Amino acid sequence: MTWDWGRAGEIAPELFTTGLKVTAQATLGAAVLAFLLGLVLALALRAPTRWVRLPVRVLIELIRSTPLLAQLFILYYVLPSALGITMGALTTGIVGLGVHYACYTAEVYRAGIDNVPKGQWEAAVALNLPRLRVWTSVILPQAVRKVLPALGNNLIGIFKESPQLALITVVDVLGLARQLGSEDFRYLEPLTLAGLFFLVVAIPSSILVRRLERRLES
Amino acid sequence: MKADPKADPTAEPQYMIRFDKVGKRYGDHQVLRDLDFTVRPRERCTLIGPSGSGKTTILRLLMTLERVTSGTIEVDGELLSHMRRGDRLVPADEKHLRRVRRKVGMVFQQFNLFPNMNVLRNITEAPVRVLGRSREEAEQRAMELLEMVGLSGKADAHPGRLSGGQQQRVAIARALAMEPEILLLDEVTSALDPELVAGVQSLLRDIASEGNLTILCVTHEMNFARDISDRVLMFDHGQIVEEGPPEKIFSDPVEQRTRDFLQAVLQT
């Protein structure tokens, strides 16, 4: 089996339009969901009543300790027949990946919030700022800034795990590469291109996150 | 003896601050026990005493950062720690606290400026969000205050770029922007490099000498205490050991514990 440049050039356009579009949609959709829902979960973990805290804690632990594949499977194949909800494959994938990562992101936010010095809360009370305003003006901006690198890492994580959506028939860059390969059993070019694509995105992103980390530390 | 503001709205309450049998306990450590004391409107009081004697706790109770475990606190003739429900006293809820807390401002040892806002925003955030000032109005007032604390040029700077002394000046301006009746100062120069202490102290001397604020100050700087206070209260183990005008307390203390404390402080 030798590398065929002609074939690589032939499949690249399709791989990086149709496939890339799905990967981008899955990654960004799931990230937005994870970052928003994660914040909601983090705040729920600090709710005054444990009737909120406890169920949220259980949900987070449950999702974090089971494989994403199992969750996707349940969402796509079990829930529709059980509850009569049907969503498209990509939407289901975005929800599954987003909720899964929301549980990790909640912990990230929680650490960031805990890291804001007590004196900041006290100054906010001394100025009589309303509760909601304390969160939006004082605590969250500081907490989120502290955890930007960790959020960046989660974004990269979502990107790298997005091919798992293949289980529920979502065809992303990697899935498309496999399809193209299976047409004539010449997998080398499509899979190599797909692998390279993930490398080319993930490595610079990791470097950027590392840089951001260093800048925020100083 | 309590002034009733409803009887005559122009009458000034006799006390700006009143502690009535206040107790404060952390776990099984009783920090304050049956503490009674009062501060008149526009009076400037300094609390001195050994570390751990409960001075910070008193200020934090007034700022509602802590809750009393027994007794009551009144501010400007109004209950701060409690509120009336029918003829019973119940612990104050957040709404009540927010209303009475308006009258109190505090400057902290560690400044506690908001690092995510520039200097101007630090000063204007609360007047805009709490007092409902327009942004222009709040900024104009903030610039006046910055001028007063000698930092007109730093409105756009971020707190992290300022020296400790400058940060504390901004914190003072931020507290004053809320137009409190009572200003609480908790060892506000203790975290400063020695060469920056004098500047902040002289600013506070000016503010105190204007005479329109009730000031409760905790400090280990006895000269500063002498300059700014009408009355000095010596604390030990959550109790007032001795009180009086600064000349009296510093030159001719009656209690042995006061003498020992002053000697220890003046030696360092």
Ligand SMILES: Nc1ncnc2c1ncn2[C@@H]1O[C@H](COP(=O)(O)OP(=O)(O)O)[C@@H](O)[C@H]1O
């Ligand atoms: N949050 C807290 N939990 C437990 N103990 C505390 C707390 N805050 C203060 N204390 C204790 O209360 C006592 C009085 O403290 P404080 O009011 O800070 O004294 P001072 O300001 O006079 O040095 C000290 O023994 C201190 O250890």
Ligand SMILES: [Mg+2]
């Ligand atoms: Mg103290």
